[in-house]
Amino acid sequence: MIWSIYLGVVVQGVLTGLVYGLMALGLSVIFGVVRVVNFAHGEFAVVAMYAAFLLFHTLGLDPLVTMLPIAATFFLVGFLLQATLINSFVGRSEHEQFILLVGIAIVILNGLLMLFGPDARPANLPYAFDSYAVGPLFIDKVRIYSAVAALAIAATLFCFFRYTATGTAIRACADNLTGAAVVGLNVKRLYAITFGVGLACVGAAGALMVTIADAAPTLGPAYTLLAFIIVIVGGLGSMAGALVGGVLIGVSEALAGFIIQPSMKSMFSFALLIAVLVLRPRGLLGRRA
Amino acid sequence: MIELWRGLEPRARGLIAMLLVALAAAPLAVDRYLISVLTLVLYFAYVGQAWNLMMGYAGQLSLGHALYVGLGAYVAALLWVHFGIGPWLGVFAAVLLAMVFGAVVGWLGFRFGVEGVYFALLTIAAAEFTRIAFDNIGFTGGSGGLFLPYQQERLGEWWNLRGGQLLFYYVALALAAAGVVVAAKLSRSRLGYQWLAVREDEIAARSLGINAFRAKMTAVLVSSGMTAVGGVFYAFYYNNLFPAQVFDIERSIELILGPIVGGLGTVFGPVVGAFILTPLGEGLIALTSRLGIDAPGAKAVFYGLTLIAIICARPNGVWPWLARVLGLKERSP
Numbered sequence: 238m239i240w241s242i243y244l245g246v247v248v249q250g251v252l253t254g255l256v257y258g259l260m261a262l263g264l265s266v267i268f269g270v271v272r273v274v275n276f277a278h279g280e281f282a283v284v285a286m287y288a289a290f291l292l293f294h295t296l297g298l299d300p301l302v303t304m305l306p307i308a309a310t311f312f313l314v315g316f317l318l319q320a321t322l323i324n325s326f327v328g329r330s331e332h333e334q335f336i337l338l339v340g341i342a343i344v345i346l347n348g349l350l351m352l353f354g355p356d357a358r359p360a361n362l363p364y365a366f367d368s369y370a371v372g373p374l375f376i377d378k379v380r381i382y383s384a385v386a387a388l389a390i391a392a393t394l395f396c397f398f399r400y401t402a403t404g405t406a407i408r409a410c411a412d413n414l415t416g417a418a419v420v421g422l423n424v425k426r427l428y429a430i431t432f433g434v435g436l437a438c439v440g441a442a443g444a445l446m447v448t449i450a451d452a453a454p455t456l457g458p459a460y461t462l463l464a465f466i467i468v469i470v471g472g473l474g475s476m477a478g479a480l481v482g483g484v485l486i487g488v489s490e491a492l493a494g495f496i497i498q499p500s501m502k503s504m505f506s507f508a509l510l511i512a513v514l515v516l517r518p519r520g521l522l523g524r525r526a
Numbered sequence: 527m528i529e530l531w532r533g534l535e536p537r538a539r540g541l542i543a544m545l546l547v548a549l550a551a552a553p554l555a556v557d558r559y560l561i562s563v564l565t566l567v568l569y570f571a572y573v574g575q576a577w578n579l580m581m582g583y584a585g586q587l588s589l590g591h592a593l594y595v596g597l598g599a600y601v602a603a604l605l606w607v608h609f610g611i612g613p614w615l616g617v618f619a620a621v622l623l624a625m626v627f628g629a630v631v632g633w634l635g636f637r638f639g640v641e642g643v644y645f646a647l648l649t650i651a652a653a654e655f656t657r658i659a660f661d662n663i664g665f666t667g668g669s670g671g672l673f674l675p676y677q678q679e680r681l682g683e684w685w686n687l688r689g690g691q692l693l694f695y696y697v698a699l700a701l702a703a704a705g706v707v708v709a710a711k712l713s714r715s716r717l718g719y720q721w722l723a724v725r726e727d728e729i730a731a732r733s734l735g736i737n738a739f740r741a742k743m744t745a746v747l748v749s750s751g752m753t754a755v756g757g758v759f760y761a762f763y764y765n766n767l768f769p770a771q772v773f774d775i776e777r778s779i780e781l782i783l784g785p786i787v788g789g790l791g792t793v794f795g796p797v798v799g800a801f802i803l804t805p806l807g808e809g810l811i812a813l814t815s816r817l818g819i820d821a822p823g824a825k826a827v828f829y830g831l832t833l834i835a836i837i838c839a840r841p842n843g844v845w846p847w848l849a850r851v852l853g854l855k856e857r858s859p
Contacts, residue, residue, distance in 0.1 A: 343830030350823030
């Protein structure tokens with residue numbers, strides 16, 4: 238029954254990919270609206286991983302529960318960061334924004350290193366090794382839970398942007414900045430909210446990630462790159478694109494890791510990134526720039 | 527070169543001459559440790575200069591210059607380890623291969639209109655792709671690394687870059703000085719002005735008859751070739767190469783911080799940036815260990831905070847401001 242093994246790998250990839258997708262969604266929202274590339278994205282994800290890890294180990298709270306307060310805290314952090322520091326960099330040249338965010342990334346990464354040391358911290362959830370038997374497949378419980386949670390958050394976000402006044406205003410800023418300012422929208426405040434929402438996505442995704450991966454400071458740059466790849470492949474500014482990109486990368490990594498060797502798995506992601514950049518720069522589901 | 531020198535105002539000539547003499551005489555005055563720090567400063571001034579030609583002048587943001595450092599380092603090291611070909615010859619092969627890779631990245635980017643942040647991502651992807659590939663190539667030592675053997679009897683062969691700290695110091699000084707001359711020369715050439723035109727407004731430049739594609743390609747080729755020379759230096763200075771180290775995105779970032787902090791698109795920006803950042807990093811190591819903060823990462827936290835402070839205070843870089851303070855008129859390119 239060789240096909241069922243492959244199918245199992247693909248299913249695991251899809252489930253992991255949805256969590257990746259949620260993380261990338263944050264990057265996509267921030268870049269799509271504020272036009273600032275968050276080079277500290279993966280570092281924020283790792284902070285959330287450590288937060289979830291600590292809450293689980295000291296208070297015994299499940300990451301699936303603490304995900305919500307972590308996301309809320311991250312919203313605040315993002316709001317304040319944008320309001321105090323990043324707003325003055327909006328519209329400036331890319332390399333200035335780059336230095337600012339790389340500076341933030343360096344501080345976060347090494348702050349974690351100081352606090353927790355370089356070793357990976359496994360969360361050891363009690364149900365980490367449980368799985369559901371679906372036909373011939375065995376699927377990890379944690380992956381199903383976190384994928385469902387990721388989808389739920391993405392759906393909430395979609396509703397926020399589609400149906401609330403604030404969400405509509407943010408979309409207006411993204412579509413036509415001058416127009417938005419002319420009709421009297423407080424662009425800076427909306428930017429701060431957007432950055433907050435973007436970081437809330439990362440916060441939730443990081444908390445979920447702790448159920449499938451061990452927290453380690455060095456994951457930061459790797460997750461930043463991962464989020465970039467997903468967003469570009471899926472299409473910048475497309476919410477569905479981020480999730481589809483996440484699933485695509487999740488599956489390709491799982492398959493490459495299984496068929497060839499784990500150390501080469503991200504090579505395919507980078508090859509995919511190059512191909513998409515060159516052949517379809519708008520991404521698979523991207524709208525016209 | 528004489529023309530360049532004549533074009534400078536007397537004050538600038540004096541300062542440059544003093545700096546050169548001070549650097550050349552530095553080994554007489556300071557200890558081994560400081561010389562090793564200065565070697566690093568000069569190395570970063572050189573590779574920063576190479577990157578600055580592409581970003582500062584031609585406006586093409588590359589976040590994957592570790593690719594060219596790594597290729598240069600690996601080619602020269604492999605030729606030396608496997609075939610006994612010295613770096614004085616190997617450097618040509620290194621430059622050639624780096625330029626081929628640069629040409630591929632540039633062609634993909636410019637031919638298909640990948641611009642700005644997207645181009646930067648393309649360069650990151652190329653560097654990371656190569657890093658993982660090198661991790662899995664047996665001939666280059668794979669992820670286990672490539673080591674240049676220590677041979678006591680060859681230590682005097684300066685043409686093969688076998689020697690002590692002083693040799694590397696003067697090589698780095700020569701590279702940095704040559705980098706400044708090349709940048710100054712190019713920035714006043716026809717090509718340099720074409721780069722500036724493309725950077726400022728590509729459509730306008732093309733409508734004036736500038737071949738923007740060719741201008742950008744030459745920028746990538748010059749920059750990747752120059753960076754590869756830095757890679758050869760890196761290989762023989764450190765004597766060990768790991769794909770996870772040389773090709774890492776952190777190397778690319780480290781390399782471009784200097785020119786940005788110093789001042790993009792200026793001849794002395796990369797030099798000033800290197801003189802600020804490398805000693806800052808080293809100073810922070812000393813400071814944190816004296817304060818008793820031994821935790822790994824303590825130094826880098828301060829480094830990151832300083833970066834944020836510098837970019838908030840001097841978004842155009844330190845050099846344009848410093849030039850004013852020193853009473854120099856840096857010409858706008």
